[in-house]
Amino acid sequence: GAVVSQHPSRVxxxxxxxxxxxxxxxxxxxxxxxxYRQFPKQSLMLMATSNEGSKAxxxxxxxxxxxxxxxxxxxxxxxxxxxxxxxxxxxxxxxxRSGGGSYNEQFFGPGTRLTVL
Amino acid sequence: xDSVTQMEGPVTLSEEAFxxxxxxxxxxxYPSLFWYVQYPGEGLQLLLKATKADxxxxxxxxxxxYRKETTSFHLEKGSVQVSDSAVYFxxxxxxxxxxxxxxxxxxxxxx
Numbered sequence: 001g002a003v004v005s006q007h008p009s010r011v012x013x014x015x016x017x018x019x020x021x022x023x024x025x026x027x028x029x030x031x032x033x034x035x036y037r038q039f040p041k042q043s044l045m046l047m048a049t050s051n052e053g054s055k056a057x058x059x060x061x062x063x064x065x066x067x068x069x070x071x072x073x074x075x076x077x078x079x080x081x082x083x084x085x086x087x088x089x090x091x092x093x094x095x096x097r098s099g100g101g102s103y104n105e106q107f108f109g110p111g112t113r114l115t116v117l
Numbered sequence: 118x119d120s121v122t123q124m125e126g127p128v129t130l131s132e133e134a135f136x137x138x139x140x141x142x143x144x145x146x147y148p149s150l151f152w153y154v155q156y157p158g159e160g161l162q163l164l165l166k167a168t169k170a171d172x173x174x175x176x177x178x179x180x181x182x183y184r185k186e187t188t189s190f191h192l193e194k195g196s197v198q199v200s201d202s203a204v205y206f207x208x209x210x211x212x213x214x215x216x217x218x219x220x221x222x223x224x225x226x227x228x
Contacts (some may be wrong), residue, residue, distance in 0.1 A: 034216070043206065043218045044161070091139075093160050094218075106216060108153075108161040 002028050004096050006109035013084055014117055021079045021112045023094030029074035030096035034069075034106060038091040050077050084116045119144040123219035124206075130197055130226050138192040138222045140181075143180045146208035149192040150174075150183050151216070153186035155204045164192075164205070182204040 003026040013019050023033055032051050036044040050071035058064050064106040066088075068080040077096075081088055091113050095106040124139040143147065149168045153161040166176030170185035179194045190207060205221040 004160075007120075032214075041221075041223070043220045046215060049215070096162075104214075105163065105166070107163075110160040111158075113158075114129075 002096075002098070002105075002107040004094065004107045004109040005032075006092075006094055006112050008011055008112060009110060010113045010115075012115045012117065013029070015085050018080055018082045019084055020112075021081075021092055021094075023073060023077045023079070023095040023096065023099075023109050024073045025107070028096075028098050028107075029075065030077075030098060033071055033077040034095045034097070035069060035077075036077050036093045036095070038093060038111075040091075044093060049077075066111045081114065086116045089114055089116045119148070119209065119217050121137050121207050121209055121217055121219035121227045123205075123207050125180070126223035128222060130224070132199055132226055132228055134190050134226075136192070136194040136197045136201075136224070138205055138207075138224070138227070140190045140192065140219060142188050142207075142209050144188075144209055144211060144217075147211050148211060150181070151208045152179070152181055152192050152212075152220075153206040153208060155206065155221070156201075158191065161206065166206045197224070199226045199228055 006025045007022045035047045038044050047062045048056045048058045054068035071077040093111045095108045097106045120143045151166045152164040154164045165176040167174040167183035173182045181192045204221045204223045206221045
């Protein structure tokens with residue numbers, strides 16, 4: 001089956017620093033990747049959609065300059081949380097989809113737990 | 118806009134009990150419907166899906182039927198196990214191709 005990895009799985013950083021999270025599709029080419037944020041005991045909130053080689057599309061209320069997304073290749077997307085603050089602490093999950101259209105399955109990564117001190 | 122509503126948890130059952138987790142949706146067009154499962158500290162795994170009305174998705178003893186007339190996709194399992202303890206998310210894909218999730222239902226199965 002399709003596998004998506006995320007790195008790191010956990011990260012703790014100081015307030016004001018930037019953190020980069022990688023999302024990789026290991027055995028398929030992901031034309032589209034999605035980034036979600038999940039608060040404790042809550043649902044997933046879509047942050048942005050990225051297509052390989054183009055700018056990410058952010059959901060309403062998500063700060064583009066704070067959450068930088070790069071989808072430079074068909075197997076890698078990165079999310080950089082810039083100038084992180086404690087309120088950015090959350091579980092970040094990516095997913096990847098191989099083709100277009102709403103019926104192509106999204107495969108989810110295992111998530112990254114970010115803690116900002 | 119499109120939305121998914123699940124029954125609130127937590128749901129606590131004894132092993133071998135029957136499970137139902139209700140899910141209803143609101144959507145334009147003809148969405149695909151999904152159930153995902155999330156084990157503690159992990160990402161989401163697709164449990165089952167249905168892409169059109171009256172389709173039944175099934176996997177690992179879990180089933181759900183796409184009911185267009187009642188806009189529902191309830192998850193059922195005849196006999197739960199302790200290992201089924203997790204959070205279950207109902208979801209749909211809308212016309213834009215995005216996944217819309219319900220709020221999640223925590224299931225706890227006791228021996």
